[in-house]
Amino acid sequence: MQRGFAQSEFEQRMARAQSRMQAAGIDALFLTTEADMRYFTGFLTRFWESPSRPWFLVVPQSGKPIAVIPSIGAALMAQTWIDDIRTWRAPNPQDDGVSLLAETLNEIGAEVIATPMGYESHLRMPLADWTRVQTAAGGRIRDDAGIMAGLRAIKSEAEIAKIEQACAIAGRAFARVPQIAAEGIPLAQVFRDFQRLCLEEGADWVPYLAGACASGGYSDVISPASDAPLATDDVLMLDTGLVWEGYFSDFDRNFSIGPATPTTQAAHAKLIDAVDAGARIATIGSTAADVFHAMDAIVTGGAGGSDAGRLGHGLGMQLTEGLSLIPSDHTVLEVGMVITLEPGIDVGNGRILVHEEDIVITEGAPRFLSPRAGREMITI
Amino acid sequence: MQRGFAQSEFEQRMARAQSRMQAAGIDALFLTTEADMRYFTGFLTRFWESPSRPWFLVVPQSGKPIAVIPSIGAALMAQTWIDDIRTWRAPNPQDDGVSLLAETLNEIGAEVIATPMGYESHLRMPLADWTRVQTAAGGRIRDDAGIMAGLRAIKSEAEIAKIEQACAIAGRAFARVPQIAAEGIPLAQVFRDFQRLCLEEGADWVPYLAGACASGGYSDVISPASDAPLATDDVLMLDTGLVWEGYFSDFDRNFSIGPATPTTQAAHAKLIDAVDAGARIATIGSTAADVFHAMDAIVTGGAGGSDAGRLGHGLGMQLTEGLSLIPSDHTVLEVGMVITLEPGIDVGNGRILVHEEDIVITEGAPRFLSPRAGREMITI
Numbered sequence: 001m002q003r004g005f006a007q008s009e010f011e012q013r014m015a016r017a018q019s020r021m022q023a024a025g026i027d028a029l030f031l032t033t034e035a036d037m038r039y040f041t042g043f044l045t046r047f048w049e050s051p052s053r054p055w056f057l058v059v060p061q062s063g064k065p066i067a068v069i070p071s072i073g074a075a076l077m078a079q080t081w082i083d084d085i086r087t088w089r090a091p092n093p094q095d096d097g098v099s100l101l102a103e104t105l106n107e108i109g110a111e112v113i114a115t116p117m118g119y120e121s122h123l124r125m126p127l128a129d130w131t132r133v134q135t136a137a138g139g140r141i142r143d144d145a146g147i148m149a150g151l152r153a154i155k156s157e158a159e160i161a162k163i164e165q166a167c168a169i170a171g172r173a174f175a176r177v178p179q180i181a182a183e184g185i186p187l188a189q190v191f192r193d194f195q196r197l198c199l200e201e202g203a204d205w206v207p208y209l210a211g212a213c214a215s216g217g218y219s220d221v222i223s224p225a226s227d228a229p230l231a232t233d234d235v236l237m238l239d240t241g242l243v244w245e246g247y248f249s250d251f252d253r254n255f256s257i258g259p260a261t262p263t264t265q266a267a268h269a270k271l272i273d274a275v276d277a278g279a280r281i282a283t284i285g286s287t288a289a290d291v292f293h294a295m296d297a298i299v300t301g302g303a304g305g306s307d308a309g310r311l312g313h314g315l316g317m318q319l320t321e322g323l324s325l326i327p328s329d330h331t332v333l334e335v336g337m338v339i340t341l342e343p344g345i346d347v348g349n350g351r352i353l354v355h356e357e358d359i360v361i362t363e364g365a366p367r368f369l370s371p372r373a374g375r376e377m378i379t380i
Numbered sequence: 381m382q383r384g385f386a387q388s389e390f391e392q393r394m395a396r397a398q399s400r401m402q403a404a405g406i407d408a409l410f411l412t413t414e415a416d417m418r419y420f421t422g423f424l425t426r427f428w429e430s431p432s433r434p435w436f437l438v439v440p441q442s443g444k445p446i447a448v449i450p451s452i453g454a455a456l457m458a459q460t461w462i463d464d465i466r467t468w469r470a471p472n473p474q475d476d477g478v479s480l481l482a483e484t485l486n487e488i489g490a491e492v493i494a495t496p497m498g499y500e501s502h503l504r505m506p507l508a509d510w511t512r513v514q515t516a517a518g519g520r521i522r523d524d525a526g527i528m529a530g531l532r533a534i535k536s537e538a539e540i541a542k543i544e545q546a547c548a549i550a551g552r553a554f555a556r557v558p559q560i561a562a563e564g565i566p567l568a569q570v571f572r573d574f575q576r577l578c579l580e581e582g583a584d585w586v587p588y589l590a591g592a593c594a595s596g597g598y599s600d601v602i603s604p605a606s607d608a609p610l611a612t613d614d615v616l617m618l619d620t621g622l623v624w625e626g627y628f629s630d631f632d633r634n635f636s637i638g639p640a641t642p643t644t645q646a647a648h649a650k651l652i653d654a655v656d657a658g659a660r661i662a663t664i665g666s667t668a669a670d671v672f673h674a675m676d677a678i679v680t681g682g683a684g685g686s687d688a689g690r691l692g693h694g695l696g697m698q699l700t701e702g703l704s705l706i707p708s709d710h711t712v713l714e715v716g717m718v719i720t721l722e723p724g725i726d727v728g729n730g731r732i733l734v735h736e737e738d739i740v741i742t743e744g745a746p747r748f749l750s751p752r753a754g755r756e757m758i759t760i
Contacts, residue, residue: 003606003607044604045590045602045603045604046587046588046589046590046602046604047590047602049587049588049621049699050588050698050699050700051500051502051698051700051701052500052693052700052701052704053689070689071687071688071689072601072602072687072688072689073602074687075599075600075603076600076602076603079603087687089685089687089689090689091499091500091689091690091704091706092689092706092708093499093704093708093709094708096499115507116506117506117507117508118506118508119471119473119476119506120431120432120471120506121506121507122431122502122503122504122505122506123502123503123507124502125502126496126497126498126499126500126501126502127495127497127501127503127523128497128498128523143507143508188584191584192579192580192582192583192584193579195575195579195585195586196576196579196580199572199573199575199576199579200572200576202572203572204568204571204572204604204605205575205586205589206575206585206586207426207429207587208426208429208430209426209585210425210426210427219455220455220456221452222425222426222427222452222453222456223425223455223456223459224424224425224426224584226383227383241429305469307451307452307454307467307469308451308452309433309450309451309452309469309470309471309472310471313432318430318431319429319430320430320431320432321431321432324432324471324473326471326472328472328473328474329473
């Protein structure tokens with residue numbers, strides 16, 4: 001599969017953005033996060049792991065984006081389609097790009113500048129510097145009215161292909177779990193080996209792995225692995241977000257160590273039924289809440305959710321992004337949205353089971369991007 | 381090696397924090413980032429990869445911290461030493477913890493609340509919610525005057541042991557690079573295999589890998605790997621930040637594909653000499669700038685640096701944190717600081733070589749945490 005994107009992909013993203021900016025009366029977008037910046041530039045690096053240096057992108061209402069970045073990134077940014085690259089020698093705690101950014105904002109003469117300030121957004125720069133930028137910009141920077149989130153929620157065919165590739169890689173890794181998991185093996189060892197399998201199957205890297213292993217179900221899905229060995233009657237759950245070409249897969253699988261009890265087996269089957277119910281209603285015009293209720297009816301009998309907080313979410317350049325499958329999210333599904341269906345079920349004694357698949361919304365029925373699990377839990 | 385920390389470790393961190401808060405007239409710290417929150421709680425999870433939910437910690441001037449977090453994190457937080465755990469069912473785009481946080485801040489009756497706003501800090505919550513929190517708190521939240529950065533810069537013996545363990549794992553992985561790299565192998569394959577080696581040698585995960593491979597040197601150290609095959613005369617550089625128990629190693633190694641030319645060999649030897657010079661001066665009372673100048677004298681003849689921006693940095697719960705080895709950073713070195721020495725050298729034609737080691741400042745000469753490389757570049 002081809003790496004990168006054709007330049008036309010970025011031109012189309014810009015055209016959509018600039019049309020929305022015009023409608024909202026926004027002269028320029030000001031962006032600071034990895035995903036927002038990469039969306040318009042294609043700038044892909046793991047260097048964001050270092051929080052020391054801020055990176056800025058200015059997207060005017062006409063013309064191409066302007067990158068205002070640390071000089072260490074100039075060579076890589078020059079390989080993208082961006083022409084206007086302004087750099088400073090960072091880190092510079094006295095003036096870490098603030099003056100250069102202020103100059104740029106003033107130069108483009110934007111009256112109304114906007115940055116994401118709403119749900120799930122972060123400002124990736126120090127607050128003190130943000131205040132200086134706002135002052136330099138005459139306090140003109142306001143909320144982007146959800147433009148970035150709205151743009152990124154609808155994936156192009158090229159983006160969907162990358163997510164599907166990530167899902168295929170994860171699917172092959174999950175299929176090999178019986179090679180690495182067995183009674184007596186410490187969970188931490190399974191975690192290390194599973195990440196190795198993801199890499200062997202083609203992942204560029206594995207930013208996320210969570211999981212659990214306990215008798216008949218687990219109490220928590222975000223803990224790091226302990227050194228406790230797998231035991232008979234345990235359910236082993238592995239939930240990975242691996243990346244291919246900057247796009248995530250995000251789904252899990254449950255495995256029974258030794259034959260599953262009828263109770264566990266029935267709970268697992270219900271999760272698959274819930275995914276089916278969610279997928280049936282996940283069509284154009286349905287809302288995130290509709291998909292939630294379809295699944296919640298099966299896993300809780302319609303109780304309205306659990307402490308996990310949601311039964312799925314958007315997926316793309318981030319492990320989670322955009323809509324949530326919760327009762328209060330009335331986002332209407334559109335073609336090109338990629339979401340996870342992630343029902344959880346209470347199996348008693350404070351234990352739960354969680355299952356997750358990835359789908360893309362189409363003109364008709366949604367298409368599964370993850371290779372679907374069967375109703376019967378896999379036994380190891 | 382033991383996982384986690386003794387409770388006394390957190391009590392000592394709190395005592396140091398509260399003493400500094402008292403001196404600065406700060407009644408409570410308000411924290412939002414993974415590292416700051418983990419510093420006081422021990423809350424360790426890869427779930428932070430999901431940006432959807434905010435997490436809050438309130439550290440009063442006396443007593444234990446209060447966690448204000450999504451309910452999905454309650455079970456894991458309950459395993460830490462924290463008693464006061466307040467949760468809401470997140471995500472809730474209408475009120476994502478803001479009311480619960482505001483109640484908590486008002487309940488503790490803090491007059492002066494502070495959060496990191498300076499160099500390298502981020503606020504990990506939406507700006508719109510931040511404004512609501514500030515309003516609810518009567519605008520009382522101000523900058524923490526560098527307290528968090530100052531606390532985290534000095535590592536305890538237990539923290540240093542974890543970083544040293546991460547470095548040992550990376551060292552073993554680097555020693556095995558000749559098993560995975562050879563003429564004709566695509567760089568992307570080397571990247572995947574090197575991450576696998578890190579996991580096999582004991583890494584919990586591998587958040588960071590950068591590198592490059594080109595004839596006689598490379599032009600960039602932050603790019604992702606291409607599928608271009610390694611060729612004779614190439615220098616292969618791999619720079620990894622792997623994690624053990626939530627603490628990073630961060631160093632690189634250079635390998636020559638086929639015998640290195642005398643020019644390349646000499647440049648590599650100079651880098652090692654620069655590390656030696658940096659280490660000689662990296663003692664109590666020296667400044668970050670002193671260490672910079674000692675290395676810069678060797679790699680540029682004292683030109684004052686390069687576009688990479690710095691010749692090393694602090695290291696710990698983040699891949700990079702705290703001080704920078706640059707001319708304008710006059711931070712005085714203290715016992716327990718862990719830093720990287722990362723000189724780069726121009727080898728002509730727009731190419732560079734970069735070498736990196738990790739050290740801890742002690743009462744005497746610094747101790748190397750990474751297994752030191754020799755002056756001669758390893759040939760594959």
